[in-house]
Amino acid sequence: MNMNGTPLAPEPTSTGPDMELEHRRAAIAALGHELRTLVDATVRTEAAPDTLHGVAAGVRGLVARLTGRRRTRAEIPDVDEFPGGTRMNSPVTGTGSPVAPPLRVTPSDDDGVVGRCVLGIAHEGPPGYGHGGFSAMLLDELMGWACAAEGTPAMTVSLQLGYRGPVPLETPLLVRAGVTARENRTLHVTGSIATEADPTRPLVTGEAVFVTPNPDHARNLFPGM
């Protein structure tokens, strides 16, 4: 199973096309890391309006430097592995994403998968706590990884959450997900979010149904697959 690594990808160790891929991923992750720092600084700053206008102009200049071909809707980038692997710009796991925490996914000691991340002020709902929608995103994503880890990539058709306690920001979090039952193309998945410091007290629990699209449907949905 492919894992999402640390914010800055490791130094390339392979040769040829693999090295080029690692270089591209490292560059995407490096930009993502700086953008997340910018996002965090942006949502925290109390700088004067003149400073904010100056920074906005600087950012406009940076956007103009991202020239060349842009990927089209539904195109699968060559740095990605789909389905069930690295997604550099995923809003949840993507090390290149400005908004992803990003969630780092590893296999669990027991069945299923584990995700680790820290939410920041950019992910805030109630002051000091994570937005409930972000909790849903973390769980939905990790549940998808649990399906993929079993060799059956699938899409969410239903997701039910219990919010038992607020999820603290700037606190290491432990997300868990595992497939509990399957019937043909339908998978039942459960998951939870807790803090690393208190892993047995779930703050959010989830139950979901995932379905692996039939092959014709999958080809229609993901023509680039």
Ligand SMILES: CCCCC/C=C\C/C=C\C/C=C\C/C=C\CCCC(=O)SCCNC(=O)CCNC(=O)[C@H](O)C(C)(C)COP(=O)(O)OP(=O)(O)OC[C@H]1O[C@@H](n2cnc3c(N)ncnc32)[C@H](O)[C@@H]1OP(=O)(O)O
């Ligand atoms: C082999 C190709 C694999 C293709 C790759 C597929 C997915 C890969 C995607 C990501 C995997 C990678 C990593 C995971 C990362 C992130 C996870 C994020 C997850 C998401 O963010 S994902 C976005 C939100 N998600 C949607 O956008 C789905 C909208 N949906 C549909 O596009 C269709 O729904 C579809 C295509 C899923 C199935 O369509 P279909 O035509 O293939 O299948 P069909 O309709 O026949 O249903 C088959 C059986 O599911 C049962 N069923 C249906 N709905 C149900 C419900 N609500 N509750 C309980 N059971 C339900 C039926 O009752 C039937 O059961 P039965 O067979 O027993 O009668």
